[in-house]
Amino acid sequence: MNREAILKKTKEFVKQSFKGAEGGHDWFHTKRVLENSVHIAREENANLFVVQLAALLHDIADSKFHDGDETLGPKVASEFLKEQKVDQVSREHIVKIIESVSFKNSLSPLEKTFNSIEMQIVQDADRLDAIGAIGIARAFNYGGFKNRELYNPNVTPNRNMSKEEYKKSAAPTINHFYEKLLLLKEKMNTATGKKLAEKRHEFMLSYLDQFFQEWEGIK
DSSP states (O other): OOHHHHHHHHHHHHHHHTTTOOGGGSHHHHHHHHHHHHHHHHHHTOOHHHHHHHHHHTTTTOGGGTTTOSSHHHHHHHHHHHHTTOOHHHHHHHHHHHHHOOGGGGGOTTSOOOOOHHHHHHHHHHHHTTSHHHHHHHHHHHHHHTTOOSOOTTSOOOTTOOHHHHHHOOOOHHHHHHHTGGGGGGGOOSHHHHHHHHHHHHHHHHHHHHHHHHHTTOO
């Protein structure tokens, strides 16, 4: 199994799959998650090959763009990895990471999620890209893609959503900060992830302060 060749083919496969994708969930998002994952994995002494492949494939056939089908992504990933002759243990590990990494799964307390240091790393890397300056840009890009309001003071954020409520939500983008983005710092798994999340979290708080002052015509 030539790992470098497999990684190269995986990158090509993902790039091709994401042609024309929504800007917050495109190849560049995956590339950032990959880079974050590699950085954290080296600090946390994890299986780098599994981390890299899981990061590359974590959003393949994302359910939010496929009528909510949460089985498609893991299936596509599994079939691709099998074609690349990735060993069964690694393949099954990667697929379990893809099944478990999404934020929405944390909203279902009865749902059993897979846990390994490699899963924790990819999850942290994905969550890092959801916060800070890029996280803000991604949130508003997706809100525009779905034609959502920027903010509506009459729509109160739902801070205790179930998984199904989260999947069906069409709330204004600012609500997303309170329903997800500001929660992620406390949900980071690794010491490295927690450290990296601090500055990004503070930036979001600063942004929201400025946003609301401008909304009220103060600044």
